[in-house]
Amino acid sequence: MSNVQSVRCGWRARARILGVRARRYLVLVLSAQAPQSCLLLVTGDVLVIRCFHEPEGVALGFESQVMSVSEVSGEYVVLIGYPASVQETPIRRDPRLVCRMPCGIMVDRVEASEYTTAALLDVSASGAKLFVAGLHPGYGVNVSMRLPPPFESYHEMDGEVVRRYSDRKHGVAWSERQDELMGKLSEFL
Structure with a gap:
């Protein structure tokens, strides 16, 4: 699971990555508890995505632009551009x-x-x-x-x-x- 934050709207939600095409795009599915304002996302909106990678204990974060948003069976499916760069921050003091x-x-x-x-x-x-x-x-x-x-x-x-x-x-x-x-x-x- 990842945390997603809209830069323009300010809301935060949990999401899972449904699919990836390297250097092209990522497909996110926002949790059912995501705010209704998710539908206000428009092409070009910037999202900040953060996740924790086990077992290395590294927090990953990147920004990406929304390519499209749709609602499917009560879930929000968001297509975003592939990130230009990813920031890594070690969280654990000892490697596993x-x-x-x-x-x-x-x-x-x-x-x-x-x-x-x-x-x-x-x-x-x-x-x-x-x-x-x-x-x-x-x-x-x-x-x-x-x-x-x-x-x-x-x-x-x-x-x-x-x-x-x-x-x-x-x-x-x-x-x-x-x-x-x-x-x-x-x-x-």
Whole structure:
């Protein structure tokens, strides 16, 4: 999803990119909650489009001119010119590595708690995205993983669930930076 802002009208709306033809145009579909003033867009109006690119953690932004607007089944379809340039702004302080590696997690470090099988979807020195059910923001977790060859040792990290992306995807912030882990994983990945 992207955020769209009309320079002339001032409104803001959410949109998804429906299609692209490189160096020619983009097709946006504005969300159903978009303001009615979207229909006031005319050819030549300038839109500012902003989006967040995962897992790199980069905010992208560009301006483009409206080529046409139509309403289809209650949604606004906007054809805009291909951007001349795109501005990139890093948002994350630490780069993420996409990894899809198995791990075990224990919730809240309770003695009765047992390790549950999970997967690291991506990892950075300051956090990770986990694939596992049953977590909620605020939960403390201990993550244990076996490092790949040539290291072949176990590495444990303590952290806290800070974001819930879906029922099974969760963002975790580590209690301590994991620079050593990142050095080892970046050699392997």
